[in-house]
């Protein structure tokens with residue numbers, strides 16, 4: 405196979421769709437690689453069930469685990485918000501259709517030195533589903549693996565691997581982590597190659613595995629669903645998970661250290677509106693972390709685990725005739741659609757053909773159909789409850805309350821923000837929210853008097869408040885002018901030299917940060933030449949790109965350089981930590 409270039413796609417609702425049938429969907433920008441050597445040996449193919457390896461049955465030797473459970477495919481994931489983890493689960497399940505046995509593993513819970521021993525398992529294959537964050541950084545659970553690869557003093561001779569990278573094209577360091585893992589594994593001994601979006605990738609992947617091992621697929625159209633429902637009415641309430649992330653009872657019995665798998669139930673101290681009118685809402689929320697031993701530094705990220713809108717959950721239960729208090733465990737199922745037409749439609753929707761991708765983009769993405777909307781519009785579809793639970797959307801954090809009308813006339817609401825909006829302290833009672841803190845590279849320069857330029861439209865202002873407060877301590881139109889009084893105070897006391905505000909939502913005069921930067925180009929150039937730092941926070945898709953382009957243009961004009969030299973100048977700023985971006989799309 406060869407590298408075909410150009411991965412695709414936007415953020416999506418991938419998780420919902422596969423729900424009904426098939427192999428994945430075009431949804432994520434995916435970059436993948438695969439080995440190319442052909443071997444003749446025959447693997448032993450048996451039927452299997454896939455079990456995730458969790459912290460509870462922790463044996464850091466995944467080789468022992470593979471041997472004892474008879475698995476020959478191990479799928480590692482580097483995941484922050486669950487997408488890569490979900491992909492890993494799907495790939496491990498896929499293996500069934502090809503008579504192989506799959507195991508999902510979190511690199512953080514494994515001794516990665518064991519990778520050298522993979523050839524001890526007959527016909528073995530390691531797949532890596534890796535997401536990228538920040539400035540090409542690994543996810544939290546892949547940090548150690550990243551360092552292990554960087555040290556790179558092992559031989560992976562004989563290790564067959566495939567890397568499947570998850571990312572988003574709007575970021576400069578597109579799929580950096582996946583690319584790095586692939587490159588490193590190859591340097592250490594492995595091989596591969598192909599690059600595609602997930603739908604196409606998955607279709608080509610398993611035939612390629614069969615080809616590699618010189619065997620044939622079973623030919624059966626294996627349903628992706630592995631599990632059916634067994635309900636229980638004899639399990640005591642305290643033995644049932646009620647939203648805890650990993651440890652049963654961890655919400656009742658809170659123990660530090662707090663992290664992604666053990667979030668802290670932080671009391672909401674303040675929840676107030678920042679906009680001074682209009683119908684948009686931007687929340688300011690303060691969590692009390694006293695006594696939690698959580699360390700927060702300006703620039704770090706706070707992650708929140710929200711709960712789904714009870715109205716949607718209730719409607720889903722009703723639509724599927726499910727008692728939502730059911731306690732259940734899982735084992736295998738088949739088809740869900742009884743109407744042949746609806747089945748055909750879903751098959752087309754999830755196919756890798758251009759028409760399938762177009763339909764997906766139109767019917768799912770542009771119409772903003774969530775799980776409930778899909779089920780409402782395709783009445784013959786009856787997936788089991790456990791599958792729905794597996795596929796509920798992941799968490800995204802923003803302080804602007806998301807609510808809009810879709811093309812089908814439904815009101816779509818952001819899960820996290822609408823849930824958070826209700827978390828208001830009242831009469832001395834503070835509602836709690838499961839959170840954890842993720843360290844970031846977004847930091848003020850060490851020297852307190854280094855000049856800095858901070859570009860942060862909208863909620864991009866958030867980390868800068870932390871920065872300004874830090875400096876403040878060291879020193880000892882608009883409806884959406886958020887934190888106006890606070891910022892003016894900082895100008896008055898000299899913590900900030902200047903504030904330029906742009907109101908892009910102003911109907912008459914739309915001003916963007918880019919315009920203001922252009923107007924103040926001399927000031928920016930002087931700041932750069934005097935060792936200043938630039939920070940950009942907020943929208944990655946347009947704003948951060950435009951700002952980058954604009955910086956280069958300012959340098960071309962005032963630094964009297966050609967475009968290539970200016971680009972170089974900016975690269976140097978980045979590598980010296982003088983130009984940092986914390987952006988999202």
Ligand SMILES: Cc1cc2nc3c(=O)[nH]c(=O)nc-3n(C[C@H](O)[C@H](O)[C@H](O)COP(=O)(O)O)c2cc1C
Nearest residue numbers: 483484485486487488535536538571572575578579
């Ligand atoms: C704050 C943030 C930063 C990101 N940075 C990058 C990046 O630098 N490069 C990239 O290719 N994708 C980037 N992404 C996209 C994610 O890698 C992508 O959404 C991925 O599917 C997330 O996988 P996960 O849910 O398993 O964590 C970023 C996403 C967020 C929310």
